[in-house]
Amino acid sequence: MNRQTDVVIVGTGAAGLFCALKLPAQYKVLMLTKDEVDQSDSFLAQGGMCMLRGEEDYDSYFEDTMKAGHYENNKASVDVMIRSSNQIAQDLIGYGVDFERDGDELAFTREGGHSRPRILFHEDITGKEITSKLLARAQERENITILDHTMMLDIICGEDGCEGLVIREADGTLGTVQAGYTVFACGGLGGLYKHSTNFRHITGDALAIALRHGIEMEHIDYIQIHPTTLYSEKPGRRFLISESVRGEGAILLNKKGERFVDELLPRDVVTAAIHKQMAEDDMPYVRLSLERIPEEEIRSHFPNICQRCLEEGYDVTKEPVPVVPAQHYFMGGIKVNLSSMTSMERLYAVGETSCNGVHGANRLASNSLLESMVFADRSAKEITEKKLPEPKDIAGMTDLSAYGDPEKLKADYKQLVLNEIEKEKKRHE
Numbered sequence: 001m002n003r004q005t006d007v008v009i010v011g012t013g014a015a016g017l018f019c020a021l022k023l024p025a026q027y028k029v030l031m032l033t034k035d036e037v038d039q040s041d042s043f044l045a046q047g048g049m050c051m052l053r054g055e056e057d058y059d060s061y062f063e064d065t066m067k068a069g070h071y072e073n074n075k076a077s078v079d080v081m082i083r084s085s086n087q088i089a090q091d092l093i094g095y096g097v098d099f100e101r102d103g104d105e106l107a108f109t110r111e112g113g114h115s116r117p118r119i120l121f122h123e124d125i126t127g128k129e130i131t132s133k134l135l136a137r138a139q140e141r142e143n144i145t146i147l148d149h150t151m152m153l154d155i156i157c158g159e160d161g162c163e164g165l166v167i168r169e170a171d172g173t174l175g176t177v178q179a180g181y182t183v184f185a186c187g188g189l190g191g192l193y194k195h196s197t198n199f200r201h202i203t204g205d206a207l208a209i210a211l212r213h214g215i216e217m218e219h220i221d222y223i224q225i226h227p228t229t230l231y232s233e234k235p236g237r238r239f240l241i242s243e244s245v246r247g248e249g250a251i252l253l254n255k256k257g258e259r260f261v262d263e264l265l266p267r268d269v270v271t272a273a274i275h276k277q278m279a280e281d282d283m284p285y286v287r288l289s290l291e292r293i294p295e296e297e298i299r300s301h302f303p304n305i306c307q308r309c310l311e312e313g314y315d316v317t318k319e320p321v322p323v324v325p326a327q328h329y330f331m332g333g334i335k336v337n338l339s340s341m342t343s344m345e346r347l348y349a350v351g352e353t354s355c356n357g358v359h360g361a362n363r364l365a366s367n368s369l370l371e372s373m374v375f376a377d378r379s380a381k382e383i384t385e386k387k388l389p390e391p392k393d394i395a396g397m398t399d400l401s402a403y404g405d406p407e408k409l410k411a412d413y414k415q416l417v418l419n420e421i422e423k424e425k426k427r428h429e
Contacts, residue, residue, distance in 0.1 A: 001175040002395065005030040005145075006388055008165060008179040010152045010206065013040030014127070015351025015372035016185030017134035020144050021095070022380035027388075029144045030177060032167065034151040035201045037135060041187050041352070042369070044197065045127025046242035046304070047111055048119040049092075049369040051085045058082060060115045065367060068113045068266045069331075069360020072219075077358045080338055081367070084374040089120060092373075096133045098122055109301075111243040111365035113266045119366045124242055124302040130369060153403045155182065155209055156394050161345025163394050166403055174400045180388040183379060184210075184342075184349040188330035189223075190237075192414055196327040197229055197240040206353045208413035210334045211420055216343035218355040219332030220417075221424035224363055226328030227270040228252075230312060230321060231285035238326040239308050241288060243267070243365040248301065249292040253320055255281035268362045271325045278324075287320035329368060331359040340379035348383070350376040 005028045009016045012033040020029050033040070052061055065078050089106075093099065099120045100107040110117040122129035138144050149170035156163045156176065164179040184206040190198020210217060228246070229238040246252075246263040252270075254260050254277050261273035274286050290298055295317045299306060306316055314321040333355035340348045340356065351372035358371045403409060 001169065001173060002178070003030065003175065004178045004391055006179065007181045007183065007383060008032065008177050009183040009185055010165070011040065011185035011187060011351070011353070012037045012135065012146060013042035013185060013187055013351060013372070014131050014134060014369055015042070015376040016183065017131065017138050018373040019183055019185060019350055019376035019380045020138050021134065021141070022377050024384055025141070025143050027143060027384075030179070031138070031144060031146045032150045032152060032165075033146070033148050035149065035199070037146055037148050038132070039199055039201070040131065041190070041198050041202060042131040042372070043128045044199075044240065045369055046124045046240060047244040048109060048121035048126045048366045049089070049130070050118055050366045051089045051106075051108075051120050051370070052082050053108070053116070053118050057116065057118060061118060064114050065358070065364045066360070068362050068364035070362060071360065073360035074357025076338060077356045080378075081358050081371050081374050084377070085370055088370060088373050088377070092130060092133070095137050097130050109244050109247055111247040112264045112270065113364045114247070119244065121244065123300075124244070124304045127369060151406065152186070152205060152209070153406070153409060154398070155213060155347065156397050157213060157344070158392065158394070158397060160389065162347035163392055163397060166398055166400065168403070168406055174403055176394055176398065176400075178391055178394045180346070180391075181383050182347050184334065184347070184353045185351050185376070186353045188352040189417060190327050192418060193327040195238055195324075197226055197238050198327070199237060203410070203414060204417045205413055206334065206349065207420075208416045210342070211416055213344070215347070216335040217333070217420070218335035218357070219361070219424075221421050221428065222331035222359075222361055223327060223421070224267060224329040224331055225271045225325045227267055227274050227325050228288055228323040229326040229328075230309065231324045232312060238324075240328065241305055241321070241323060242302070245288070245290065245293075245302060245305065248297065250288055250290045251292060252323075253287045253289055255283055260286075266362055267365065274323075274325055285322040285324045288323045289320040290316050291320075329363050331355070331361065331363055336375070338375075338378065339382040340375045341382065346389070348379040350379055
């Protein structure tokens with residue numbers, strides 16, 4: 001099938017949905033996801049979303065972000081993100097997001113790397129609260145169409161840049177999408193790794209496609225490991241135990257039950273300490289104790305974590321739980337400017353797929369949801385300001401027979417991305 005739309009967005013996570021909602025109602029928007037619409041990593045985010053607490057908080061928030069990123073951050077991007085945070089929060093509340101409150105005021109929590117509490121949250125399922133509300137609003141819009149179980153196989157390139165996509169629809173049919181503008185909002189690359197907190201189908205397809213077409217990349221080897229995921233010998237995605245648990249007072253213990261690290265240090269530092277302790281203990285995990293947090297607070301603030309740990313046989317109100325680091329977040333990606341445009345005309349990238357330099361070498365906790373929506377908003381604004389190009393006949397621009405073996409294509413894409421990561425690692429040695 002050959003489809004035509006004004007804007008095509010690949011991905012139904014927070015970044016893609018926010019972008020779609022910010023586009024004018026008269027724009028025809030097509031969204032694609034290769035699994036169910038709610039199977040994006042945005043739904044998994046537990047901790048929360050940062051928000052500037054006032055002008056007096058700016059310098060410390062900026063410094064916290066820079067310090068966590070080892071000062072490799074793009075300062076202009078960090079400034080844009082922080083300055084935009086209050087508007088994003090208000091937009092989300094307008095879409096129906098229910099952030100925790102202290103009376104009539106918004107409540108804030110603190111996480112590792114932050115010098116003060118500045119994180120909005122909804123229990124311990126903030127990502128689900130935000131993304132489900134964005135999805136509900138998108139599904140209400142007559143101009144937005146969402147196709148699930150539909151895979152992007154490639155982009156179609158013309159003289160004027162990106163003309164659209166080659167796709168494989170739910171029934172296996174190969175087709176094309178002609179689009180005025182294309183937005184990659186495909187998430188990260190956790191599905192390429194054995195141990196990851198990501199959904200298994202999120203495999204960096206956009207990165208591979210960008211590499212194939214010579215689209216500029218940045219920091220593709222900057223991959224964050226989350227220090228505390230629930231240890232399990234079962235296959236599949238690892239369950240993340242939020243940074244905010246440590247922010248509220250949880251401590252890490254070695255084999256002897258001794259505390260061995262400051263739990264509020266940036267994630268890469270805590271991860272390194274855990275790996276060192278695991279080696280010293282000759283154990284595949286360390287333990288996380290919530291004994292310093294009142295039981296009532298544990299049950300009210302972290303109900304999902306309590307339930308998931310109980311399913312694995314651990315009562316977090318009574319005993320420490322085994323935790324292990326796992327691949328969690330991708331700081332690199334397709335290089336974009338402050339409007340999220342890539343090096344190819346008419347092609348944008350937002351969220352974890354993109355790299356605008358906000359995170360530097362290591363993401364500060366709870367900046368990801370904020371960053372994804374700030375720059376998704378900016379991409380929508382720029383697309384709106386530009387004139388929609390005249391639709392082109394793209395029928396002769398690609399040979400669909402070249403995409404007849406999706407499994408081989410997936411394997412080729414995986415190897416392409418992994419090879420590029422290794423190449424960049426060696427370049428930075």
